[in-house]
Amino acid sequence: MQVFICREVDYEVALGWQKEFVEKRKRGEIEDSLILLEHPPIYTMGSDQKWEHLLYPPDELKKQGFKIYRCNRGGDITYHGPGQLVAYPIIHLKEAKLTPIGYVRLLEQIVCDVLSFYKIKGQRKEGYPGVWIQNRKICAIGIGVSRGVTFHGLALNVQPDLTHFQNIIPCGLAQFGVTSLAEELGYSPDMSTVQQQLITAFKRNLQITCRICYHQPTIGGDDHDRGAKQGIIAR
Incomplete structure (x- = not known):
């Protein structure tokens, strides 16, 4: 698997990378990939389309610097x-x-x-995808699958501004709270360090x-060959 560690990237740009990688993975032109990054402030709506879970008018939130985007992953607003x-894994499920x-x-694992x-016990909650610490959600998971290849993925709260979750009902779950690693620790x-631990967990669980690679994918370019020359092998 090739792992791209990026910095802050606009949501639409990262979505374009995923679309390109998914199509290449379907054709067998590339191996599985993992893109790690952060986004500028944005609310994304999944396939559930419950706009009442956006608690303020979109125009008001946009004036405050938040983007709002409807996307093709599963789930509600996040x-x-x-x-x-x-983390955006591009994985061929059958393989x-x-x-x-x-x-x-x-x-989730x-x-x-x-x-x-970090000596924190993460939990699954039956019927609610993601990772929890008691009744506080620390990681949202929403995936898409196109002809057996995954896109979208997970969002782990490391140290975000948790007040930004107050503008929405996260994942439509008003009865639960939201937390972060910083909040718990x-x-x-x-x-x-969190990035490296996530990569280690992918390696261990997928046995890969x-x-x-510490560079951004280049749409239309041969990222994987370039990454093989510039990247660091992690076993």
Whole structure:
């Protein structure tokens, strides 16, 4: 698997990368990939389309600097922003011997493994995809699958501004709260360490090796060949 570690990237740009990678993966032109990044503040609406869970008029939120985007992943409305680690895995499910449900369970386990590094017990909640600490959600999961290839993925709250979740009903779950690693630990963990722990958990759970590249994918370019020359092999 090739892993791209990026900085803050606009949501629409990252969506374009995913579309390109998914099509290449379908054709067998590239291996599985993982894109790690952060987004500027944005609210994204999944296939559930429950706009009443956006608690303020879109124009008002846009004036405050929030973008609002309707996307083709599963699920309800969620928030992305600085301090949140977003992971977009592009994985061929059949080759990985996974079903869509099994894949979601895998992502949950990967995040639980990251939390265990910080001595935090992550939990699954029956009927509610994602990772929880009691009744507080620390990681949202929403995936898309196109002809057996995954896109979208997970968003782990490392140290985001949690007040930004107050403008929505996150994932439509008014009865639950939202938390972050920083909130649970009492200090802000280093983002690069969290990234490395996430990569380690992907390697362990998928039993793969990773090539880590510290550059952004280039649409239309041969990122994987370039990454093989510039990347770092992680086993």
